Amino acid sequence: MSELPIKIKKTPHSRLSEIDFDHLTFGEQFSDHMLEVRYSEGSWRDPLILPYGQIPMYPAVSTLHYGQAVFEGMKAYQYKEDKVSIFRLDNHYDRFRRSCERVCIPEVAEDVFKEGMKALVEIDRQWVPKEKYKSLYIRPIVFASDQTLGLRASKNYRFYIICSPVGNYYSEGIKPIRLTTMPKYVRAVLGGVGDVKVPGNYAASLQPTTKAQQLGYTQVLWLDAIEHRYVEEVGSMNIFFVIGDVLVTPPLNGSILPGITRKTVLELAVKKGMTVQERPVTMQEVADFHRQGTLKEVFGAGTAAVISPVGVIHHDNYQITIGSDEMGPVARWFYDNITGIQHGEVEDPDSWCTLL
Ligand SMILES: Cc1ncc(COP(=O)(O)O)c(C=O)c1O
Structure with a gap:
């Protein structure tokens, strides 16, 4: 388990029983928890895993206006011996870091990204579909959170990871x-x-x-x-x-x-x-x-x-x-x-x- 001090606030009401794992679509249902980390005064602070839910923000939050944001798309899979695998975590982190650099978002520390994700997937591991060819899609997202209409790099950011159990991406399935x-x-x-x-x-x-x-x-x-x-x-x-x-x-x-x-x-x-x-x-x-x-x-x-x-x-x-x-x-x-x-x-x- 992680060395990172991640606070955990578990949901008292899991929604797992509402999910029909036989008929999963892509990215429309979300697991019980999410990771939230905030950036202010030059550092990422207080990683928190909390129940998936709405996030408060003002209409002037700069990402809504100028799009200073980055995301990743990765997956966790049911693995042999009842383990769960996250595929090519290092490569996804590298691309995330490079994307952040391009749009002036301060680097999300490697352990915040990786250990935060592992802790989140661990807590929601029952959400990883058991069947082959299905998976738990993992969506890290970071965005500018200053309230300003000024066009400049934000001073505050928020980083989230959310997860979604998924089936096929295209309605064609694996047909051409x-x-x-x-x-x-x-x-x-x-x-x-x-x-x-x-x-x-x-x-x-x-x-x-x-x-x-x-x-x-x-x-x-x-x-x-x-x-x-x-x-x-x-x-x-x-x-x-x-x-x-x-x-x-x-x-x-x-x-x-x-x-x-x-x-x-x-x-x-x-x-x-x-x-x-x-x-x-x-x-x-x-x-x-x-x-x-x-x-x-x-x-x-x-x-x-x-x-x-x-x-x-x-x-x-x-x-x-x-x-x-x-x-x-x-x-x-x-x-x-x-x-x-x-x-x-x-x-x-x-x-x-x-x-x-
Ligand atoms: C524009 C674009 N090209 C290619 C890919 C495939 O990338 P990856 O294999 O890392 O998912 C993606 C998905 O992330 C994409 O959005």
Whole structure:
């Protein structure tokens, strides 16, 4: 257990019995407790685990106006021998810290983040779904809490961690999803904030994503902001192409979010002996490889969706269909191995899982 002095105020009324674990949606139900830590006068103070509930704030709180906030998305899983695993905690903390730095949020101390999260998940461990392919989604969030309309970095912040038992991210389950590019819009530009996890990125994606969905697609396939030719990523996933027997994904060029699942896929692929290329991929290439018959699979990778096959890509005046109506063998191999490691069924030689 943690060395950190975390105060704990447990709920007298657990809501666990109200949850239908057989029919979980994504991110709509929340576990009994949350972590709260406040920053003032230059330090993070008084970590507290308390019942999940409303948080008091004034309408002038600066994060509501200027969006100085950062979040993460990670998961805890039911592990063998009745343990619970948190996947790649170190990598998520590193990205969180980098995101905070980009928007002038003081670093949330490593032990506040990690020990606070472990203590919270421990208290709510009954909320980790027992069934494989379900999990407890963990959402750390930090935001500016000064009351001011002045545009400046806040002096006060609040850090929370909340948890949500989840099932599949897409309504398609693990059936192939449909992507379209949206020529009028971009997600991120070099030098901007596309490579960190700040809320504004997602707000800006809502209108194009809604339009894509009205056209019958699941998500937008984002292209580069300048030439609008290079594939970047999907709304909440990085993208992979299986071209012949080579695994190809766009490089981390500064406008793509460096996904932890992306990193996991690349590391597993190298171990498996696959040829891996992190290189720019144009839409023209995707269409050409498809026409030549060498585009074997396309899949997305992200914490929420795990591995998600892509069945259709629409761009400009063409639409390509990839594979059958099922996950392809390469995507399946990653899906089985990643979920296997997360649930303790496949060896975890690099200690990606933090066990509770
Ligand atoms: C824009 C974007 N790209 C990619 C990802 C995948 O990242 P990860 O695998 O760390 O969840 C996410 C999810 O966090 C995302 O929001």
